[in-house]
Amino acid sequence: MEELKGDNLLRDFFDNISNNYDDIVNKEGEYAVLEKAGRLFERHNYVTGNILDLGCGTGLLSEYLNGKFSYTGIDFSRGMLENASSKGYETLEGMIEDEIRNIPDKSYDFVVSFSAFYYVKDVVKMIKEMYRVARRAVIFDLCDLPSSYISGVQENVYNHASIELPQKEFTHVVEDFKMFAWISPTLNIPIDTRMFLISMLD
Numbered sequence: 001m002e003e004l005k006g007d008n009l010l011r012d013f014f015d016n017i018s019n020n021y022d023d024i025v026n027k028e029g030e031y032a033v034l035e036k037a038g039r040l041f042e043r044h045n046y047v048t049g050n051i052l053d054l055g056c057g058t059g060l061l062s063e064y065l066n067g068k069f070s071y072t073g074i075d076f077s078r079g080m081l082e083n084a085s086s087k088g089y090e091t092l093e094g095m096i097e098d099e100i101r102n103i104p105d106k107s108y109d110f111v112v113s114f115s116a117f118y119y120v121k122d123v124v125k126m127i128k129e130m131y132r133v134a135r136r137a138v139i140f141d142l143c144d145l146p147s148s149y150i151s152g153v154q155e156n157v158y159n160h161a162s163i164e165l166p167q168k169e170f171t172h173v174v175e176d177f178k179m180f181a182w183i184s185p186t187l188n189i190p191i192d193t194r195m196f197l198i199s200m201l202d
């Protein structure tokens with residue numbers, strides 16, 4: 001019940017900022033993750049296909065990718081999804097932990113998630129689900145939240161940045177590096193992240 005209360009608070013928070021989210025995160029130099037995602041797609045010659053975007057927010061990712069992609073986003077904030085829909089996203093409203101279970105095996109070329117997994121408790125389970133659904137690659141980041149951030153926010157957040165991915169299951173981890181991610185707009189704390197790309201083909 002506690003967790004549900006926390007989720008509702010978080011959903012209301014994102015609903016409230018949904019129409020200003022792009023302006024907030026687009027402030028120069030303060031959100032580096034999606035730009036890096038765009039460069040990763042280019043580096044691996046990913047230029048076409050369908051993308052499942054977990055915790056898609058306003059669908060801002062689509063503005064950083066060059067190529068011919070179609071997008072489906074899962075998010076629990078209706079306000080965020082309305083913005084994503086206006087960028088051409090198909091949308092699924094709900095918890096990513098629940099919704100992804102209904103997605104058939106190997107049904108998307110790319111399954112991605114950016115700046116959302118610090119809200120997810122069991123992240124290894126989530127990555128396994130992404131792996132099940134993806135045909136070409138799974139791409140995501142895990143924020144290295146400092147304790148000052150974890151104790152400074154109301155909602156439950158998790159630092160998954162030091163996880164070890166089971167090598168037997170995830171054989172082709174072709175990118176795994178740390179980078180600056182964003183500056184917390186509320187606490188003004190810089191946050192780093194660990195970016196992963198797991199390939200299905202090579």
Ligand SMILES: C[S@@+](CC[C@H](N)C(=O)[O-])C[C@H]1O[C@@H](n2cnc3c(N)ncnc32)[C@H](O)[C@@H]1O
Nearest residue numbers: 014055056057075076077080095096114116119
């Ligand atoms: C910081 S925003 C990132 C949005 C987008 N990925 C980006 O990079 O701009 C996090 C998003 O995840 C969503 N979210 C957080 N936890 C979620 C969950 N458990 N299920 C569904 N959506 C969630 C929020 O509503 C929000 O839109």
